[in-house]
Amino acid sequence: MADTTAGFDAVLFLSFGGPDGPEDVMPFLENVTRGRGVPRERLEAVAEHYFHFGGISPINRLNLDMIDALRSELEARDRRLPVYFGNRNWHPMVEDTVAEMFRDGHRRILVFPTSAWAGYSGCRQYHEDIARALDALAHREPATATDDPILLRKIPQYWDADAMIDAGADAITRAAGAMPAGDVPPRLVFTAHSVPLSADRAAGPASDGGGLYSRQVYAAATAVADRVGHTDFDQVWQSRSGPPQVPWLEPDICDHLEALAAQGVRQVIAYPIGFISDHLEVVWDLDNEAADVAARLGIDYVRADTVGTDPRFIRLIADLIERYAEGGGDLRAMGCGDNGAPCRPDCCVPVARPSRVSGAAS
Numbered sequence: 022m023a024d025t026t027a028g029f030d031a032v033l034f035l036s037f038g039g040p041d042g043p044e045d046v047m048p049f050l051e052n053v054t055r056g057r058g059v060p061r062e063r064l065e066a067v068a069e070h071y072f073h074f075g076g077i078s079p080i081n082r083l084n085l086d087m088i089d090a091l092r093s094e095l096e097a098r099d100r101r102l103p104v105y106f107g108n109r110n111w112h113p114m115v116e117d118t119v120a121e122m123f124r125d126g127h128r129r130i131l132v133f134p135t136s137a138w139a140g141y142s143g144c145r146q147y148h149e150d151i152a153r154a155l156d157a158l159a160h161r162e163p164a165t166a167t168d169d170p171i172l173l174r175k176i177p178q179y180w181d182a183d184a185m186i187d188a189g190a191d192a193i194t195r196a197a198g199a200m201p202a203g204d205v206p207p208r209l210v211f212t213a214h215s216v217p218l219s220a221d222r223a224a225g226p227a228s229d230g231g232g233l234y235s236r237q238v239y240a241a242a243t244a245v246a247d248r249v250g251h252t253d254f255d256q257v258w259q260s261r262s263g264p265p266q267v268p269w270l271e272p273d274i275c276d277h278l279e280a281l282a283a284q285g286v287r288q289v290i291a292y293p294i295g296f297i298s299d300h301l302e303v304v305w306d307l308d309n310e311a312a313d314v315a316a317r318l319g320i321d322y323v324r325a326d327t328v329g330t331d332p333r334f335i336r337l338i339a340d341l342i343e344r345y346a347e348g349g350g351d352l353r354a355m356g357c358g359d360n361g362a363p364c365r366p367d368c369c370v371p372v373a374r375p376s377r378v379s380g381a382a383s
Contacts, residue, residue, distance in 0.1 A: 038108030039078025080300035140234035152361025177354035184337035190248035196325035207288035213295025215258035282318035
């Protein structure tokens, strides 16, 4: 089903956000964990990961790089759609960005989320971000809802797009080229953000049996592995936090490296398939913790690039925008929704979540 009403006049690039300096770290973490009762000492422990990098997450800079590349791609296609940047947890906050877009005269806005996946944190929470921004706008501009309505349409999930699979395959090929020559091919290990098992069971429509997030990740990993000629690979998880008694998706990347070493594996390529760009959880969990574990175990370890500004991935974003820009595109596609309404009422419903610091697949 396509929408045949008027076309869209702007794009909101919606992401998770990250601190831009040491003074931002604790306020950012407080935003991430708002309403969850996370102890101060837990926030301080996680803050040390950010301070290791000068209190700066790479995610904002890398998002801006993607936005610049996307603007150039849209201009090359003669698509005069301005692209704005907004975040869930740090400046520019989505509430401020939507208000800016409204003041600039935009009323029909396509929203590109920086998560490709199903699940609460990977999809439904982006709908909630949109709804929160619209609620804030209604308070700032009381006449908006009746006299000057605005529509924000979230673009659907894109985890299985050929361009994303191809970009990931090339990232692995480049990583293999950086690996010392060995007698056997390096072990290919895919990582994505872990979530509680209860959250994964709630991912997708209830009628579909849940587990859509983990099933999507495994399907994407299978497709990328096939592109690079690997019939054997491992799907593992990273960035788990919260009470140890709460079960999460596993194994963890570091635990898995221990298991691989015990099997005699001596070379590993880790590909963070669950992330479209580097941010704190990629550079800390994979480039520091996992790399340190691999070095201790005597494993040659290379982390493959995220897709980021790969031209094929940027073209994919532009393709999605073009598909929906004139009112086309499948409005029933998984993840698509207007003004904060999820694609299906029972899809990726939030569950009672343990106190944790990070969002999934952001």
